[in-house]
Amino acid sequence: MVLKLPKSIGLSQHSAHHYRGKVSLLNHQQNKESQDVSLKKQFDVEEVRKDFPILKRKVHGSPLVYLDSGASAQKPKSVIDTVSRYYSEQHANIHRGVHHLSQEATQAYEEAREVIRGYINAKHSHEVLFTKGTTDGINLVASSFGRKFINEGDEVIVSTLEHHSNIVPWQMICEEKGASLKVIPINQAGELNMEEFKSLLNDRTRLVSVTHVSNSLGTINPVEEMIELSHAKNVPVLLDGAQAVPHKHVDMQALDVDFYVFSGHKLFGPTGVGVLYGKEDLLNQMPPYQGGGDMIEKVTFEKTTYNSLPHKFEAGTPNIVGGIGLGAAVVYFDQFDEKQILDHEQDILAYATDQLSQIEGVKFIGTATEKASVVSFLLEGSHPFDVGTLLDQQGIAVRTGHHCTQPLMDFYGIPGTVRASFAIYNNRADVDALVAGVKRAANMLL
Amino acid sequence: MSTIDDIQNEIIEEFEFFDQWMDKYEYIIDLGKKLAPLNDQFKHDDNLIPGCQSRVWLHAEMENDQVKFTADSDAVITKGIIALLIRVLSNQTAEQISRSELYFIDRIGLKEHLSPTRSNGLVSMVIKIKAIADNLKRYH
Structure with a gap:
Protein backbone atom coordinates (compact mmCIF):
# COMPACT_ATOMS: atom_id res chain seq x y z
CA MET A 1 0.00 0.00 0.00
CA VAL A 2 1.25 3.44 -0.88
CA LEU A 3 0.57 6.26 1.51
CA LYS A 4 0.30 9.70 0.07
CA LEU A 5 2.52 12.35 1.43
CA PRO A 6 0.99 15.39 3.04
CA LYS A 7 1.23 18.09 0.41
CA SER A 8 2.54 20.50 3.00
CA ILE A 9 6.01 19.11 2.78
CA GLY A 10 7.34 21.93 0.64
CA LEU A 11 5.72 24.38 2.99
CA SER A 12 7.00 22.50 5.96
CA GLN A 13 10.59 22.19 4.87
CA HIS A 14 11.54 25.76 5.49
CA SER A 15 9.55 25.87 8.66
CA ALA A 16 10.54 22.48 9.99
CA HIS A 17 12.33 24.06 12.89
CA HIS A 18 9.02 25.52 13.98
CA TYR A 19 7.40 22.15 14.12
CA ARG A 20 10.03 19.72 15.19
CA GLY A 21 7.52 17.02 15.98
CA LYS A 22 7.57 16.04 12.38
CA VAL A 23 11.13 16.71 11.52
CA SER A 24 12.08 13.07 11.31
CA LEU A 25 9.26 12.31 8.94
CA LEU A 26 10.11 15.28 6.81
CA ASN A 27 13.71 14.23 6.51
CA HIS A 28 12.59 10.88 5.22
CA GLN A 29 10.27 12.33 2.73
CA GLN A 30 11.52 15.62 1.54
CA ASN A 31 12.79 14.37 -1.79
CA LYS A 32 9.96 12.02 -2.58
CA GLU A 33 6.50 12.57 -3.89
CA SER A 34 5.14 9.56 -2.16
CA GLN A 35 6.25 7.23 0.53
CA ASP A 36 5.92 3.50 0.39
CA VAL A 37 5.79 0.92 3.11
CA SER A 38 9.42 0.04 2.87
CA LEU A 39 10.24 3.48 4.23
CA LYS A 40 8.11 2.91 7.28
CA LYS A 41 9.76 2.20 10.56
CA GLN A 42 9.78 -1.45 11.52
CA PHE A 43 7.20 -1.96 14.25
CA ASP A 44 8.69 -3.37 17.42
CA VAL A 45 6.45 -3.16 20.48
CA GLU A 46 9.37 -3.09 22.93
CA GLU A 47 10.86 -0.11 21.08
CA VAL A 48 7.43 1.57 20.96
CA ARG A 49 7.05 1.18 24.72
CA LYS A 50 10.21 3.22 25.22
CA ASP A 51 8.52 6.15 23.46
CA PHE A 52 5.82 6.36 26.16
CA PRO A 53 7.36 7.68 29.40
CA ILE A 54 4.29 6.94 31.53
CA LEU A 55 4.66 3.20 30.99
CA LYS A 56 7.64 3.27 33.34
CA ARG A 57 5.62 4.36 36.34
CA LYS A 58 4.17 2.28 39.14
CA VAL A 59 0.63 2.23 40.46
CA HIS A 60 -0.10 0.95 43.97
CA GLY A 61 3.45 -0.39 44.04
CA SER A 62 3.12 -2.45 40.86
CA PRO A 63 4.32 -1.60 37.36
CA LEU A 64 1.54 0.11 35.45
CA VAL A 65 -0.31 -2.15 33.03
CA TYR A 66 -2.33 0.29 30.97
CA LEU A 67 -5.31 -1.34 29.30
CA ASP A 68 -7.59 1.67 29.05
CA SER A 69 -6.44 3.21 25.80
CA GLY A 70 -10.00 3.02 24.50
CA ALA A 71 -10.84 5.70 27.05
CA SER A 72 -7.67 7.68 26.41
CA ALA A 73 -4.34 6.68 24.94
CA GLN A 74 -0.99 7.55 26.48
CA LYS A 75 1.31 10.08 24.84
CA PRO A 76 4.64 9.44 23.12
CA LYS A 77 7.56 11.64 24.04
CA SER A 78 7.45 13.39 20.66
CA VAL A 79 3.95 14.69 21.43
CA ILE A 80 4.88 15.72 24.96
CA ASP A 81 7.98 17.51 23.63
CA THR A 82 6.04 19.23 20.86
CA VAL A 83 3.50 20.55 23.38
CA SER A 84 6.20 21.66 25.77
CA ARG A 85 8.30 23.24 23.02
CA TYR A 86 5.30 25.09 21.64
CA TYR A 87 4.60 26.70 24.99
CA SER A 88 8.29 27.34 25.68
CA GLU A 89 9.19 28.85 22.33
CA GLN A 90 6.31 29.55 20.06
CA HIS A 91 3.03 30.45 21.68
CA ALA A 92 0.91 33.38 20.52
CA ASN A 93 -2.65 33.73 19.35
CA ILE A 94 -3.12 32.67 15.76
CA HIS A 95 -4.66 33.90 12.51
CA ARG A 96 -4.80 37.65 13.19
CA GLY A 97 -1.45 38.64 14.55
CA VAL A 98 1.01 40.58 12.43
CA HIS A 99 3.88 39.81 14.73
CA HIS A 100 6.35 37.05 14.18
CA LEU A 101 5.30 34.68 16.96
CA SER A 102 1.70 34.81 15.90
CA GLN A 103 2.70 33.91 12.38
CA GLU A 104 4.87 31.04 13.55
CA ALA A 105 2.08 29.69 15.72
CA THR A 106 -0.43 30.08 12.89
CA GLN A 107 1.89 28.25 10.54
CA ALA A 108 2.44 25.41 13.00
CA GLN A 335 5.74 6.36 10.98
CA PHE A 336 4.79 2.69 11.37
CA ASP A 337 3.49 0.36 8.74
CA GLU A 338 -0.25 0.07 9.24
CA LYS A 339 -0.32 -3.65 8.56
CA GLN A 340 2.34 -4.34 11.18
CA ILE A 341 0.32 -2.40 13.76
CA LEU A 342 -2.85 -4.27 12.87
CA ASP A 343 -1.06 -7.63 12.99
CA HIS A 344 0.41 -6.80 16.38
CA GLU A 345 -2.88 -5.66 17.87
CA GLN A 346 -4.75 -8.65 16.44
CA ASP A 347 -2.13 -10.92 17.97
CA ILE A 348 -2.64 -9.28 21.38
CA LEU A 349 -6.42 -9.53 20.96
CA ALA A 350 -6.27 -13.22 20.05
CA TYR A 351 -3.84 -13.97 22.87
CA ALA A 352 -5.97 -12.09 25.44
CA THR A 353 -9.16 -13.77 24.24
CA ASP A 354 -7.56 -17.19 24.42
CA GLN A 355 -5.95 -16.66 27.84
CA LEU A 356 -9.01 -15.08 29.45
CA SER A 357 -11.31 -17.78 28.09
CA GLN A 358 -9.36 -20.30 30.15
CA ILE A 359 -10.45 -18.63 33.38
CA GLU A 360 -13.57 -20.20 34.79
CA GLY A 361 -16.50 -17.79 34.85
CA VAL A 362 -15.16 -15.35 32.26
CA LYS A 363 -17.87 -14.49 29.77
CA PHE A 364 -17.12 -12.29 26.76
CA ILE A 365 -19.53 -9.56 25.75
CA GLY A 366 -19.13 -8.86 22.06
CA THR A 367 -17.76 -11.63 19.90
CA ALA A 368 -17.95 -10.10 16.45
CA THR A 369 -15.89 -11.67 13.69
CA GLU A 370 -14.38 -8.29 12.84
CA LYS A 371 -13.03 -6.79 16.04
CA ALA A 372 -10.56 -4.12 17.03
CA SER A 373 -8.27 -4.87 19.96
CA VAL A 374 -10.85 -4.57 22.71
CA VAL A 375 -11.98 -7.28 25.13
CA SER A 376 -15.14 -6.71 27.12
CA PHE A 377 -15.96 -9.37 29.66
CA LEU A 378 -17.72 -10.29 32.86
CA LEU A 379 -16.62 -12.53 35.65
CA GLU A 380 -19.79 -14.44 36.35
CA GLY A 381 -21.08 -13.94 39.87
CA SER A 382 -19.28 -10.64 40.34
CA HIS A 383 -19.83 -6.99 39.47
CA PRO A 384 -17.46 -5.32 36.95
CA PHE A 385 -16.75 -2.64 39.57
CA ASP A 386 -15.33 -5.28 41.96
CA VAL A 387 -13.10 -6.78 39.29
CA GLY A 388 -11.90 -3.31 38.21
CA THR A 389 -11.13 -2.29 41.78
CA LEU A 390 -9.05 -5.39 42.44
CA LEU A 391 -7.22 -5.07 39.12
CA ASP A 392 -6.42 -1.46 39.98
CA GLN A 393 -4.86 -2.58 43.25
CA GLN A 394 -2.50 -4.68 41.15
CA GLY A 395 -1.54 -1.75 38.93
CA ILE A 396 -3.78 -2.82 36.05
CA ALA A 397 -5.89 -0.05 34.53
CA VAL A 398 -9.08 -1.26 32.87
CA ARG A 399 -12.43 0.42 32.42
CA THR A 400 -15.56 -0.82 34.14
CA GLY A 401 -19.16 0.24 33.78
CA HIS A 402 -21.48 0.91 30.89
CA HIS A 403 -18.82 2.73 28.81
CA CYS A 404 -21.38 5.42 27.94
CA THR A 405 -23.40 2.86 26.01
CA GLN A 406 -26.35 2.22 28.31
CA PRO A 407 -28.75 1.08 25.55
CA LEU A 408 -26.15 -1.51 24.50
CA MET A 409 -25.79 -2.76 28.09
CA ASP A 410 -29.59 -2.94 28.30
CA PHE A 411 -29.56 -5.10 25.16
CA TYR A 412 -27.32 -7.59 26.97
CA GLY A 413 -29.21 -7.13 30.24
CA ILE A 414 -26.03 -6.28 32.17
CA PRO A 415 -24.96 -3.29 34.29
CA GLY A 416 -21.65 -3.00 32.49
CA THR A 417 -18.51 -4.90 31.59
CA VAL A 418 -14.83 -4.98 32.38
CA ARG A 419 -13.11 -3.64 29.29
CA ALA A 420 -9.46 -4.09 28.43
CA SER A 421 -8.51 -2.05 25.38
CA PHE A 422 -5.13 -2.53 23.75
CA ALA A 423 -3.02 -0.01 21.87
CA ILE A 424 0.23 -0.13 19.93
CA TYR A 425 2.28 -0.15 23.14
CA ASN A 426 0.63 -3.15 24.79
CA ASN A 427 2.49 -6.46 24.71
CA ARG A 428 1.84 -10.06 25.69
CA ALA A 429 3.26 -9.39 29.15
CA ASP A 430 0.40 -6.93 29.69
CA VAL A 431 -2.05 -9.69 28.82
CA ASP A 432 -0.30 -12.07 31.20
CA ALA A 433 -0.60 -9.49 33.99
CA LEU A 434 -4.29 -9.02 33.22
CA VAL A 435 -4.94 -12.76 33.26
CA ALA A 436 -3.09 -13.22 36.55
CA GLY A 437 -4.97 -10.21 37.95
CA VAL A 438 -8.36 -11.53 36.93
CA LYS A 439 -7.53 -14.93 38.42
CA ARG A 440 -6.58 -13.31 41.70
CA ALA A 441 -9.75 -11.19 41.67
CA ALA A 442 -11.82 -14.30 40.97
CA ASN A 443 -10.25 -16.08 43.92
CA MET A 444 -11.11 -13.20 46.20
CA LEU A 445 -14.59 -12.52 44.90
CA LEU A 446 -16.07 -15.94 44.19
CA MET B 1 -23.60 0.34 74.40
CA SER B 2 -20.72 1.38 72.12
CA THR B 3 -20.64 4.91 70.85
CA ILE B 4 -20.00 5.80 67.22
CA ASP B 5 -16.41 6.73 68.07
CA ASP B 6 -15.84 3.48 69.99
CA ILE B 7 -16.79 1.55 66.89
CA GLN B 8 -14.72 3.76 64.61
CA ASN B 9 -11.69 3.13 66.82
CA GLU B 10 -12.36 -0.61 66.75
CA ILE B 11 -12.39 -0.59 62.97
CA ILE B 12 -9.19 1.46 62.78
CA GLU B 13 -7.53 -1.09 65.05
CA GLU B 14 -8.75 -4.01 62.93
CA PHE B 15 -7.36 -2.46 59.78
CA GLU B 16 -3.98 -1.97 61.40
CA PHE B 17 -3.47 -5.72 61.14
CA PHE B 18 -3.20 -5.51 57.38
CA ASP B 19 -0.12 -4.16 55.68
CA GLN B 20 -1.17 -5.15 52.17
CA TRP B 21 -4.01 -3.38 50.46
CA MET B 22 -5.18 -6.61 48.90
CA ASP B 23 -5.65 -8.00 52.43
CA LYS B 24 -7.75 -5.00 53.37
CA TYR B 25 -9.87 -5.64 50.31
CA GLU B 26 -10.16 -9.30 51.21
CA TYR B 27 -11.55 -8.20 54.57
CA ILE B 28 -13.94 -5.67 52.97
CA ILE B 29 -15.17 -8.35 50.56
CA ASP B 30 -15.73 -10.68 53.47
CA LEU B 31 -17.77 -8.02 55.28
CA GLY B 32 -19.76 -7.51 52.09
CA LYS B 33 -20.54 -11.17 51.77
CA LYS B 34 -21.68 -11.32 55.38
CA LEU B 35 -23.87 -8.21 55.33
CA ALA B 36 -27.41 -9.05 56.42
CA PRO B 37 -29.61 -9.13 53.31
CA LEU B 38 -31.95 -6.29 52.49
CA ASN B 39 -35.53 -7.26 51.93
CA ASP B 40 -36.40 -6.97 48.22
CA GLN B 41 -39.32 -4.67 49.00
CA PHE B 42 -36.81 -2.01 50.06
CA LYS B 43 -34.81 -2.18 46.84
CA HIS B 44 -36.73 0.63 45.21
CA ASP B 45 -35.49 3.79 43.54
CA ASP B 46 -36.10 6.04 46.55
CA ASN B 47 -33.58 3.98 48.46
CA LEU B 48 -30.95 4.07 45.69
CA ILE B 49 -27.86 6.10 46.44
CA PRO B 50 -26.79 8.28 43.52
CA GLY B 51 -23.18 8.68 42.46
CA CYS B 52 -22.04 5.08 42.78
CA GLN B 53 -20.86 2.99 39.84
CA SER B 54 -22.74 0.03 41.29
CA ARG B 55 -26.26 0.17 42.64
CA VAL B 56 -26.57 0.70 46.39
CA TRP B 57 -29.83 0.63 48.29
CA LEU B 58 -30.07 1.93 51.83
CA HIS B 59 -33.10 1.48 54.05
CA ALA B 60 -33.64 3.09 57.46
CA GLU B 61 -36.09 2.24 60.22
CA MET B 62 -36.63 3.62 63.71
CA GLU B 63 -36.51 1.18 66.59
CA ASN B 64 -36.76 2.52 70.16
CA ASP B 65 -35.32 5.93 69.29
CA GLN B 66 -32.51 4.34 67.35
CA VAL B 67 -32.03 4.30 63.61
CA LYS B 68 -31.49 0.88 62.11
CA PHE B 69 -29.87 0.74 58.68
CA THR B 70 -29.97 -2.13 56.25
CA ALA B 71 -28.41 -2.03 52.80
CA ASP B 72 -27.45 -3.96 49.73
CA SER B 73 -25.40 -3.48 46.58
CA ASP B 74 -24.79 -5.47 43.44
CA ALA B 75 -21.03 -5.05 43.94
CA VAL B 76 -19.51 -6.87 46.89
CA ILE B 77 -16.74 -4.33 47.64
CA THR B 78 -19.33 -1.56 47.78
CA LYS B 79 -21.38 -3.82 50.03
CA GLY B 80 -18.39 -4.27 52.33
CA ILE B 81 -17.87 -0.52 52.55
CA ILE B 82 -21.49 0.11 53.39
CA ALA B 83 -21.31 -2.71 55.93
CA LEU B 84 -18.61 -0.69 57.70
CA LEU B 85 -20.77 2.44 57.61
CA ILE B 86 -23.74 0.50 58.98
CA ARG B 87 -21.62 -1.00 61.72
CA VAL B 88 -20.59 2.50 62.81
CA LEU B 89 -23.90 4.28 62.41
CA SER B 90 -26.69 1.76 62.83
CA ASN B 91 -28.43 1.45 66.21
CA GLN B 92 -27.54 5.01 67.19
CA THR B 93 -29.93 7.87 67.74
CA ALA B 94 -30.63 10.24 64.88
CA GLU B 95 -29.02 13.00 66.91
CA GLN B 96 -25.78 11.02 67.35
CA ILE B 97 -25.65 10.09 63.68
CA SER B 98 -26.24 13.63 62.62
CA ARG B 99 -23.49 14.94 64.92
CA SER B 100 -20.96 12.19 64.12
CA GLU B 101 -17.66 12.82 62.43
CA LEU B 102 -16.56 9.88 60.35
CA TYR B 103 -12.80 9.97 60.77
CA PHE B 104 -12.35 6.23 60.34
CA ILE B 105 -12.73 6.50 56.54
CA ASP B 106 -9.54 8.52 56.25
CA ARG B 107 -7.75 6.64 58.99
CA ILE B 108 -8.13 3.23 57.38
CA GLY B 109 -7.13 4.78 54.06
CA LEU B 110 -10.41 4.05 52.38
CA LYS B 111 -10.80 7.49 50.90
CA GLU B 112 -7.39 7.71 49.30
CA HIS B 113 -7.59 4.21 47.94
CA LEU B 114 -10.93 4.64 46.28
CA SER B 115 -10.96 6.24 42.85
CA PRO B 116 -12.90 9.49 42.45
CA THR B 117 -16.01 7.69 41.17
CA ARG B 118 -15.88 5.27 44.02
CA SER B 119 -14.94 7.91 46.51
CA ASN B 120 -17.94 9.92 45.37
CA GLY B 121 -20.00 6.83 45.96
CA LEU B 122 -18.70 6.65 49.52
CA VAL B 123 -19.37 10.35 49.98
CA SER B 124 -22.88 9.88 48.62
CA MET B 125 -23.49 7.05 51.07
CA VAL B 126 -22.46 9.23 54.00
CA ILE B 127 -24.55 12.15 52.74
CA LYS B 128 -27.59 9.90 52.40
CA ILE B 129 -27.18 8.43 55.88
CA LYS B 130 -26.82 11.88 57.41
CA ALA B 131 -29.80 13.19 55.48
CA ILE B 132 -31.93 10.34 56.77
CA ALA B 133 -30.80 11.04 60.32
CA ASP B 134 -31.48 14.76 59.98
CA ASN B 135 -34.90 14.03 58.64
CA LEU B 136 -35.72 11.61 61.44
CA LYS B 137 -34.44 14.04 64.03
CA ARG B 138 -36.91 16.59 62.79
CA TYR B 139 -39.92 14.32 62.95
CA HIS B 140 -39.25 12.29 66.10
Missing part, protein backbone atom coordinates in the same frame (compact mmCIF):
# COMPACT_ATOMS: atom_id res chain seq x y z
CA TYR A 109 -1.31 25.10 13.61
CA GLU A 110 -2.16 25.14 9.92
CA GLU A 111 0.63 22.67 9.17
CA ALA A 112 -0.87 20.34 11.72
CA ARG A 113 -4.16 20.60 9.88
CA GLU A 114 -2.35 19.76 6.67
CA VAL A 115 -0.60 16.77 8.25
CA ILE A 116 -3.97 15.46 9.40
CA ARG A 117 -5.48 16.09 5.98
CA GLY A 118 -2.75 14.05 4.39
CA TYR A 119 -3.10 11.30 6.94
CA ILE A 120 -6.85 10.88 6.47
CA ASN A 121 -6.52 11.66 2.76
CA ALA A 122 -9.11 14.40 2.69
CA LYS A 123 -9.26 16.28 -0.59
CA HIS A 124 -8.85 19.73 0.97
CA SER A 125 -7.36 20.90 4.25
CA HIS A 126 -10.37 23.18 4.79
CA GLU A 127 -12.46 20.01 5.07
CA VAL A 128 -10.52 19.23 8.24
CA LEU A 129 -12.10 21.14 11.10
CA PHE A 130 -10.56 21.22 14.53
CA THR A 131 -13.02 20.49 17.32
CA LYS A 132 -12.82 19.76 21.04
CA GLY A 133 -13.20 16.07 20.30
CA THR A 134 -15.57 13.46 18.94
CA THR A 135 -18.51 14.61 21.05
CA ASP A 136 -18.02 18.18 19.91
CA GLY A 137 -17.80 17.10 16.26
CA ILE A 138 -21.06 15.16 16.43
CA ASN A 139 -22.78 18.03 18.21
CA LEU A 140 -21.56 20.40 15.52
CA VAL A 141 -23.05 18.25 12.76
CA ALA A 142 -26.26 17.54 14.68
CA SER A 143 -26.73 21.21 15.40
CA SER A 144 -25.66 22.72 12.08
CA PHE A 145 -26.58 20.01 9.54
CA GLY A 146 -29.64 19.27 11.65
CA ARG A 147 -30.79 22.87 11.69
CA LYS A 148 -30.55 23.05 7.91
CA PHE A 149 -31.56 19.60 6.72
CA ILE A 150 -33.63 17.82 9.37
CA ASN A 151 -37.34 18.66 9.44
CA GLU A 152 -40.55 17.36 10.89
CA GLY A 153 -41.22 13.74 10.05
CA ASP A 154 -37.60 13.10 9.02
CA GLU A 155 -35.49 10.27 10.36
CA VAL A 156 -31.91 9.83 11.55
CA ILE A 157 -30.44 6.35 11.78
CA VAL A 158 -28.01 5.30 14.50
CA SER A 159 -27.17 1.83 15.84
CA THR A 160 -27.51 -0.07 19.11
CA LEU A 161 -23.72 0.08 19.43
CA GLU A 162 -23.51 3.86 19.74
CA HIS A 163 -21.77 5.80 22.45
CA HIS A 164 -24.11 8.27 24.17
CA SER A 165 -22.35 11.05 22.24
CA ASN A 166 -23.76 9.61 19.01
CA ILE A 167 -27.26 9.21 20.45
CA VAL A 168 -28.06 12.24 22.58
CA PRO A 169 -27.18 15.03 20.07
CA TRP A 170 -29.51 13.35 17.56
CA GLN A 171 -32.25 12.93 20.12
CA MET A 172 -31.96 16.62 20.93
CA ILE A 173 -32.23 17.80 17.32
CA CYS A 174 -34.95 15.23 16.53
CA GLU A 175 -36.98 16.43 19.49
CA GLU A 176 -36.56 20.04 18.45
CA LYS A 177 -37.56 19.34 14.87
CA GLY A 178 -40.19 16.67 15.37
CA ALA A 179 -38.00 14.10 13.63
CA SER A 180 -37.35 10.58 14.89
CA LEU A 181 -34.37 8.43 15.68
CA LYS A 182 -34.21 4.93 14.16
CA VAL A 183 -31.92 2.31 15.61
CA ILE A 184 -30.16 -0.50 13.74
CA PRO A 185 -30.44 -3.64 15.89
CA ILE A 186 -27.56 -6.03 16.58
CA ASN A 187 -27.15 -9.77 17.10
CA GLN A 188 -25.80 -11.41 20.27
CA ALA A 189 -22.25 -11.21 18.93
CA GLY A 190 -22.59 -7.44 18.74
CA GLU A 191 -22.79 -7.15 14.95
CA LEU A 192 -25.20 -4.87 13.09
CA ASN A 193 -28.22 -6.45 11.44
CA MET A 194 -27.63 -5.25 7.90
CA GLU A 195 -31.01 -6.45 6.60
CA GLU A 196 -32.70 -4.28 9.21
CA PHE A 197 -30.44 -1.40 8.27
CA LYS A 198 -31.52 -1.69 4.63
CA SER A 199 -35.16 -1.65 5.61
CA LEU A 200 -34.66 1.41 7.85
CA LEU A 201 -33.23 3.46 4.97
CA ASN A 202 -36.06 5.31 3.25
CA ASP A 203 -37.03 8.68 1.73
CA ARG A 204 -37.43 10.22 5.17
CA THR A 205 -33.88 9.33 6.23
CA ARG A 206 -31.74 12.47 6.42
CA LEU A 207 -28.55 11.02 7.87
CA VAL A 208 -26.97 7.76 8.97
CA SER A 209 -24.69 8.29 11.97
CA VAL A 210 -22.91 5.16 13.14
CA THR A 211 -19.74 4.21 14.90
CA HIS A 212 -16.86 2.86 12.84
CA VAL A 213 -15.65 0.70 15.74
CA SER A 214 -17.70 0.02 18.89
CA ASN A 215 -16.06 1.43 22.00
CA SER A 216 -17.66 -1.14 24.30
CA LEU A 217 -17.28 -4.29 22.22
CA GLY A 218 -14.68 -3.56 19.57
CA THR A 219 -16.99 -4.54 16.69
CA ILE A 220 -15.75 -3.12 13.38
CA ASN A 221 -18.81 -2.16 11.38
CA PRO A 222 -19.06 -2.77 7.62
CA VAL A 223 -18.90 0.96 6.97
CA GLU A 224 -17.99 0.73 3.27
CA GLU A 225 -21.16 -1.22 2.57
CA MET A 226 -23.23 1.08 4.78
CA ILE A 227 -21.97 4.16 2.97
CA GLU A 228 -22.73 2.57 -0.39
CA LEU A 229 -26.25 1.60 0.66
CA SER A 230 -26.90 5.05 2.13
CA HIS A 231 -25.55 6.92 -0.86
CA ALA A 232 -27.72 4.81 -3.14
CA LYS A 233 -30.62 6.48 -1.35
CA ASN A 234 -28.90 9.89 -1.35
CA VAL A 235 -28.43 9.76 2.40
CA PRO A 236 -25.19 11.17 3.82
CA VAL A 237 -23.22 9.23 6.42
CA LEU A 238 -21.37 10.32 9.55
CA LEU A 239 -18.87 7.91 11.04
CA ASP A 240 -17.73 8.11 14.65
CA GLY A 241 -14.11 7.14 14.20
CA ALA A 242 -12.98 7.70 17.81
CA GLN A 243 -12.15 4.01 18.27
CA ALA A 244 -11.02 3.37 14.70
CA VAL A 245 -8.25 5.91 14.08
CA PRO A 246 -5.97 4.71 16.91
CA HIS A 247 -5.79 1.31 15.19
CA LYS A 248 -5.92 1.88 11.49
CA HIS A 249 -5.48 4.32 8.70
CA VAL A 250 -8.74 5.84 7.45
CA ASP A 251 -9.04 7.28 3.97
CA MET A 252 -11.78 9.86 3.51
CA GLN A 253 -11.78 9.77 -0.27
CA ALA A 254 -11.69 5.97 -0.51
CA LEU A 255 -14.49 5.68 2.05
CA ASP A 256 -16.40 8.50 0.34
CA VAL A 257 -17.82 9.26 3.78
CA ASP A 258 -19.62 12.58 4.28
CA PHE A 259 -18.58 13.30 7.87
CA TYR A 260 -15.92 11.61 9.98
CA VAL A 261 -15.18 12.53 13.59
CA PHE A 262 -12.46 11.51 16.00
CA SER A 263 -10.64 12.64 19.15
CA GLY A 264 -7.02 13.59 19.44
CA HIS A 265 -6.47 12.06 22.86
CA LYS A 266 -7.38 8.56 21.76
CA LEU A 267 -4.88 8.90 18.90
CA PHE A 268 -1.95 9.53 21.27
CA GLY A 269 -2.46 13.30 21.06
CA PRO A 270 -3.52 15.91 23.62
CA THR A 271 -6.96 16.05 25.23
CA GLY A 272 -9.47 18.69 24.25
CA VAL A 273 -8.83 18.52 20.53
CA GLY A 274 -10.40 16.48 17.79
CA VAL A 275 -11.26 16.51 14.13
CA LEU A 276 -14.41 16.75 12.13
CA TYR A 277 -13.90 15.92 8.50
CA GLY A 278 -16.77 17.03 6.29
CA LYS A 279 -17.19 17.16 2.54
CA GLU A 280 -16.65 20.69 1.30
CA ASP A 281 -19.98 20.85 -0.46
CA LEU A 282 -21.94 19.86 2.65
CA LEU A 283 -19.96 22.09 4.99
CA ASN A 284 -20.54 25.06 2.69
CA GLN A 285 -24.28 24.50 2.81
CA MET A 286 -24.36 24.24 6.59
CA PRO A 287 -24.89 27.28 8.84
CA PRO A 288 -22.20 28.17 11.39
CA TYR A 289 -22.33 26.27 14.68
CA GLN A 290 -21.04 28.89 17.09
CA GLY A 291 -20.64 32.60 16.57
CA GLY A 292 -17.63 34.61 17.63
CA GLY A 293 -14.17 35.63 16.57
CA ASP A 294 -12.35 33.98 13.67
CA MET A 295 -15.57 32.66 12.09
CA ILE A 296 -16.63 36.02 10.65
CA GLU A 297 -15.81 37.91 7.50
CA LYS A 298 -17.43 41.20 8.47
CA VAL A 299 -19.48 42.19 11.47
CA THR A 300 -21.87 45.11 11.74
CA PHE A 301 -24.79 45.40 14.13
CA GLU A 302 -27.10 44.99 11.16
CA LYS A 303 -25.55 41.93 9.57
CA THR A 304 -22.58 39.61 9.84
CA THR A 305 -21.07 37.68 6.99
CA TYR A 306 -19.17 34.51 7.69
CA ASN A 307 -15.65 33.44 7.04
CA SER A 308 -14.87 30.62 4.62
CA LEU A 309 -14.06 27.02 5.57
CA PRO A 310 -12.62 25.87 7.90
CA HIS A 311 -12.83 29.08 9.94
CA LYS A 312 -16.62 29.32 9.61
CA PHE A 313 -16.83 26.43 12.07
CA GLU A 314 -13.96 27.43 14.33
CA ALA A 315 -15.22 30.31 16.43
CA GLY A 316 -12.95 31.73 19.09
CA THR A 317 -9.32 31.03 19.90
CA PRO A 318 -8.92 27.34 19.23
CA ASN A 319 -6.96 24.76 21.16
CA ILE A 320 -3.77 25.76 19.35
CA VAL A 321 -1.38 23.52 21.26
CA GLY A 322 -3.91 20.70 20.98
CA GLY A 323 -3.97 20.95 17.21
CA ILE A 324 -0.19 21.11 16.98
CA GLY A 325 0.16 18.22 19.44
CA LEU A 326 -2.31 16.18 17.44
CA GLY A 327 -0.26 16.85 14.33
CA ALA A 328 2.77 15.44 16.14
CA ALA A 329 0.72 12.42 17.27
CA VAL A 330 -0.34 11.68 13.70
CA VAL A 331 3.28 11.95 12.55
CA TYR A 332 4.26 9.54 15.32
CA PHE A 333 1.58 6.98 14.54
CA ASP A 334 2.06 7.27 10.80
